[in-house]
Amino acid sequence: MSLPDPRQAAAFRFVRAAYADGEAQLVYAFDGGPELAERIVFPAAPEVLPERRAGLAAALKLLHLIAGISYYKAGVPRRIEIEESPLDAATARLLDALYLNGLGEFAYQNKLDLREHIHFPHAGSHVPAASLGLPARSLVPVGGGKDSLVTVELLRQAGEPATAAWVGNSPLIAACVATTGLSGLNIQRQLAPQLFEYNKAGAWNGHIPVTAINSAILVMAALLYGYDSIVFSNERSASSATLEYQGQAVNHQWSKGWEFEQSLAAWLRSHVAADLNYCSLLRPLSELAVTRLFARESRYDGVFSSCNRNFRILGPRPADRWCGQCPKCHFVFLALAPFLPKPRLLAIFGRNLLDDETQQAGFDALMEFNGHKPFECVGEGRESRAAMYALSQRAEWREDALVARFARLLLPQLDAAELALEPLLQVEGPHGLPPRLAGIVDALR
C-alpha cells in the first residue's frame, strides 16, 4: 500500500476515540485517507467506577487530542477538524498552545511557520468537573534517568504511597523500576502502522512533546486505577528556552515546562476531576540541585541512564547505557561531577568525558560558548558553567583536558561572581504541588 504525501493534505481529522476493557483506541485521518488508529493498553485495568465515567471520558478526549500530535506533524495541514463533540474555548486554547510550542523545535528544524496552521476549532462549553474522591496516592512516571529516581526517593522517604509508571518496552526503565522497589505500571502504546507509510511518502518529521502525550496517558491511568496525583520530575530549567526563532521562543522541553504544567493542571481540575493533581515534585529545583540529591543514593548507579541514544537497551557495561557522545551524556556527567566522588562518577560512565578532547564542542555547547544550548533536556548554560568552574577549583579534576582548557581559555572571559554553585542550588520558585507533597520540597529549602 502506498499513501500520498501527507504534506499535501488539506485537513487533519480527529475521527473518534473509544475506551473499553483496558484499551484506548484513538483514530485520526488526513483528508479522506485511511484511518490511523493508535492503541494504548492499560494492563489489568479494573472496571470503570460509575462516578468516574464522565471524568474518564474527558481524559480520553484529552488523550485523543494530545496524542494526535504524532500524526498531525506528518503533514501539518492548515485545517484541523474535530469530528466528535466540539471543544470548548479553554480546551482549544490548551491545545493551540501545546501544538504551537510543543512543535516549536520541529518547526525550527523544518523551517516551517505553524502559526497559520494550528487553530483548534471550538464551539461547545463545558460543565465544571466534580471531585471524584480519588485515593491519596501518587503515580510517578519513571524514565530511566536521574530525575524520576530522585522523585521516587523523596516520596519514599516521605512515606507517600506511590506507583512507578512507564510507557513502552524499555528494559532499562523496567530495571530501574525494579530497583526502586515500588510497584510498577507498564502501559503499552502502539502507533498506527500507517504512520510509517506516510513517513515513506515524505512526511515531515522531528521532535514532538512526548511528555504531554505521556501526561495524558497517565491522566487516564489515574482515573482507571485511582490515584489523586500524577507526580512528574520536571525541574526549573525545563522552562527555559533553547533559542528564539521568528520571534518565538523555542524550547526543546516545552511540555516539561511550568507553563504547560500549570495550564494542564488547571484544565484537568476543571474538566476531569477537581481533586486530581498534575504536578512536578522537582519544579522548584535546578538541574544541579537534582543531581546533588541524586548523589545521595548509589543504588541506581548501575541501572540508570539519561542518554537518549542508548536508552532503549540494557547492558551490563556503562557503554551500553551511556553513549558518551550526546548532550545528555555530557550534561549529566558535568552536573553530577561536583557532587559525586570522582571514582564513582567514572564508574557510572565507564570513562572520563572531561578528559577527552574530542568532546570539547559538546561541553562548549552546554556552557553556551559558540552557539545555542543543544536541543535536549539539559540544564541552563549558567548551571553548566558553574559546575565546570567548581571542577576547575578541585584538585582531582583540574588537570583533566577539558577542565584545564576551561580554566585557561574560557574562565578569563567570564564574570567569576556568576559562577558560584551555591545560589544555583537554592530551592525557589513556584510549584503546583498539593499540600501533602509540598512539605517534601519545603524541607529542602
Next chain:
Amino acid sequence: MYRQNERNGVNTLESANAAHGGWVVVKFGGTSVSTRPRWDTICRIARDWHAQGKRVLIVVSALSGITDKLKAIAESGGDAARRQALHAEILARHEAMFAELGLDDRATLQYWLDRLAALSTDARAETGALAWQAEVLALGEQLSSTLGAAYLSAQGLPARWLDARQHLLAQALPNQNAWGCYLSASVPTAPDPALAAALAAQGEVFISQGFMARNAAGETVILGRGGSDTSAAYFGALLKAEKVEIWTDVAGMFSANPRIVPAARLLSRLDYEEAQEIATTGAKVLHPRCLNPVREAGVPLLVRDTNRPELAGTEIGASAGAAAPSVKAVSERRGITLISMESVGMWQQVGFLADVFERFKRHGLSIDLISSAETNVTVSLDPSENLVNSDVLSALAVDLAEVCRVKVIAPCTAVTLVGRGMRSLLPRLAGVLAEFDLQRVHLVSQSSNNLNLTIVLDEAAADGLVPNLHAALIKAEALRAEDPAVFGPAWRELYAHAQAPQAQPWWRRRREELLQLARDGARYVYDLASVRERAAALRALKAPDRWFYALKANSHPAVLAVIAEAGLGLECVSLPELELAAGLVGPERLLFTPNFAPQAEYAAAFARGARVTLDNLHPLQHWGETFRGRAVMLRVDLGSGRGHHDKVRTGGAGSKFGLSLDQLDEFRRLARELDLAVVGLHAHLGSGILDSGHWREVYAQLAALAQGFNRVEAINIGGGLGVPSQPLDTPLDLAALDAQLAEIKAAYPQFELWLEPGRYLVADAGVLLARVTQLKRKGDYRYVGVDTGMNSLIRPALYDAWHEIVNLSRCDEAADTLYQVVGPICESGDVLGSNRRLPECADGDVLLIAQAGAYGAAMASHYNLRAPAAEVVI
C-alpha cells in the same frame, strides 16, 4: 626438592613421620558442607587418604550463607530485633542440617547453639565490641565442624574435633589497628614437630574450623577474607603436611577467568610465586594470603574439584627450575584508579617520593603499581568501597597538590600476564601487544622478580580484551598451551557438557574423492551441501528480516546459485560483481555497497534497480544529480573497529570505510537539498567476530541514530560473523545472536534488520588441496613444500590467518613432526602454516588446507606467473 617428592612420594620430614604416616590437610568450603551428599564426599576423600596410611586433618567453612548472617548480627548495632530474627534463621538452618545428617546426639551441637543464643543477647552487642564480633563470626565453623565430626564418626570414620584456636596463635602486625587484630588476624607458622607428634598420639582423622585463631590474651580472633583456605595453609605448615588440598567447585586455577575465556586452560603445575601473582591479580579460586605459609614450610598446595575428584587439579609447589618460560595466565582487574603526579619542584628534588607517599599513607590508601619518570610518578589504587563512596580521593588530591600537579586517571583496567621468566618472552609478545589500543595505555609495569607484565589501560578499551589476548598468547606460543607439564585441558572441555561435540568436517567423510581430485594439481574444492546448510541455519534465525551474501568472499557461480536459491540477496562491491549478481536474483535482492567507487558505477547500479549504499559526502557534493530523488542506504563509521586482524577491522578514523558521525548533519543537509531519501543505515565494523554481543551493540547504536532520519526503513548491521579456526575457539552462538537481536528489534520494531554474511556461509565449505613437492631441514626447522602457496591462498600472509592443515594421504598416522608448511612462491611470507604437527610427509602426499572457501580463490593471483589452484565443486 619438590620434584623429588613427587617422584619418590617421600618428603624430607617423612622419616620423622613415617612411624605414624604423614599428614594431609583437606579443606572444604561452604557449599561442600551444606548437604548430606557433600558430607559423604568429604568422608570418602578423608577415608581414601586414611586408607593410604595418612593422617588427615579436615578444615571446614561454615554452612553456605551462615557467615553472612553472623556478620549481620555482628553489625546489627542496637537492633536487638534483627539479631533475634537472624539468630532464629541460623538456628533453623542447623536444626535442618542436623536432621538431614540423621544425627541423634545433639549435646555438642547444643553447646554451640547455646553460645549463639548467649552472644545474641550479650550486652556487648549494643556497642559491637570487636572481641564479641569475633566470637559471633567464629560460630559458623564451630557449628559446621561439630556437625561434621558427629557425621563422620557415625559413618565409621572416627574424627576428632579439634579447636583451631588451641593451635593457631595470632600475632598483631606492625601498625595493625584494633579492627584488623580481631577481624583480619594473621598467624605466624612454622613446622612444629612436637605438635604433629602430640596430635598423632591422639588419633588419625581430625576435623577443625577454618577462619579463626586465638590471640595472646586467649580471645577468639578471625582471619578475615579467604580465612578458611588460610587456616588450612597454617595447619599444613604447622604439621609440615605432605600436602594441603583445597577442595572447591572448580578443578583448579586456570590460564584466564573461565567465565570470560572458556578456552582457558587448567594450570596443572605452578610455583608458589606464580600462583600468588595469579591469585593477587584476578583469580578468585584461592586467596593469595594462603600461599605464604605453605611456601615458607615447603608444603605443596593443591586445588581440586569436589565434584570431579578424578581430576588432578592444580598443584602449587616450589619452582621446577629449568622449565621453558611460558605465560601461565592472563588476568584483569577492573575499577583501577591511577594517580599521576607531575613534580613542580626542582630537578632531582630530594624527598619528593617520600612527600608523595606520606600523603597516601595519611589517607589510608595503599598503592599497588608504580611507574616513574624524572618528573612524573604514577601509581595505581585498587578499587575499594572507600574510594568510590567517600571523599577520600578528593582530600588526597588536595594534599598532593601541595607538592605536585596531580591528575586522576580512571576508570582503568589492569591486565596482567603472569609467568616466570617474563622478560625472556618479550620478543614473542610483540604481536600480542598489538591487541592493546596503545593510545589508551597509561602504565606498563614489569616486576624485577620477572614474574609479571602489567598493562593499565582505559577500562572502555579493555572490553573483550582478555579473550583476544589469551588466544593471541597461544597463537604466539608465548602461552605454551601444548606443554602437558604445565597446562591441562581447557575449561570448556571439562565443564561445558552442554556443548555438542564438533561434527566431523565434510572433507573427512569424502577423503577418497578428494585424493582423486588432487591428482591433477592443486585444487580448491567446494562442498555445496555445506553452503546450503549454513544458509538454512541463518535463514532460521527469527530476528533478521533480510540476508545479503557478500559475494566477494566467493563468487563461484555454483556457490552463488545455491545461495540465491536459499533466498538470500547478494551484496556487491563493484560493478562487475553487480552484473554477475543481477543474472541470479531480482533487483530487490541486489545491494550495492562500494567504497571509493567512480560515479559511473553508482549510476549503473541505480539503472539496475539495486539498493545503493553511500559512505561519503563527496558523491553528494560533486555528483548530486546522480542521486537526486533517489533512495539510498548510508554507511556510517561508529568509531571502533573489531575483528581478528588490523586489516579486517573496518571502523575507526584509521579506516577508509563509512561516514564519520560528525559529518552526519552535513549528509542530512545535502540529502534534503537533493530530495534524497535515506532509507537505511549501515555499519560494518570488522570480520571474524565470534562474540554475538557485537552485533547487538552495532544494531542498538544504528537504531538510535536512525531516529534522527525521517525515512529509515532498514538497519544493516553488516557481517563479520566469525568462523572458529583454532580448535579451541568458541563457535558463534547463533541462538544467542538471534536472542540479542530480537531484544533490540522489540525496542525498534519500525526498522527491518539486515545482515550481510560472507565468510560465514562459505569458509568451511571449501578446502585447498596441494601436493607435497619437497622437504627440507634447516637447523631445528622442518619444512614441507607444496605445489601452490600464496598465489592460491593469501590469507595467512595477509592476515596471519590460521588454517587447519592435515596430510590427507596419511590421516591415520600420528601427527608427530613439527613442520613449516610453505608454498613455491619466491616470497618469504609464502607460509601456509607454521609449527604444524603432521605425520612425517613424503613427496606426492596431498595436504589439505581447511576453511579455504572464503577469500581463497577470490583473492588468488598469478604471482610468479604460477596459476592458482583451479576450482571444483562437489
